[in-house]
Amino acid sequence: MAREGGRPDIAQSCRILAASLAEDRRTAADDLRALLDEGISGARLAEAHDALYRITGAEAHRVEAAWLYRELLRAQPFRSYRMRLEALTGGC
Numbered sequence: 001m002a003r004e005g006g007r008p009d010i011a012q013s014c015r016i017l018a019a020s021l022a023e024d025r026r027t028a029a030d031d032l033r034a035l036l037d038e039g040i041s042g043a044r045l046a047e048a049h050d051a052l053y054r055i056t057g058a059e060a061h062r063v064e065a066a067w068l069y070r071e072l073l074r075a076q077p078f079r080s081y082r083m084r085l086e087a088l089t090g091g092c
Contacts, residue, residue: 012035012040012044013047015032015035016032016044016047016048016051018031019031019032019035019051019055020054025056028051028055029052029056032052032055033052035048036048036049036052042072043081045068046065046068046069046081047065049062049064049065050084050088053088065084065088066085066089069081069084073085
């Protein structure tokens with residue numbers, strides 16, 4: 001519905017959330033990788049890498065998510081970005 005209403009950012013967030021909550025981790029990771037292949041950017045990209053790290057434990061996704069959240073914080077110092085960055089880096 002969000003995609004139909006012209007809100008791809010909301011649709012992307014919903015897909016990330018659905019993957020994060022899915023019981024089948026392989027399918028969830030595949031769904032998130034497909035989303036990355038679609039060329040998402042900004043906060044959604046950081047969220048997708050963050051979710052992939054939590055699902056797969058792949059260090060490359062943790063590093064990418066942390067870097068993206070740092071860049072987002074430079075542009076907009078939102079508390080949610082800072083909290084995710086701290087969770088990914090252990091508060092560093």
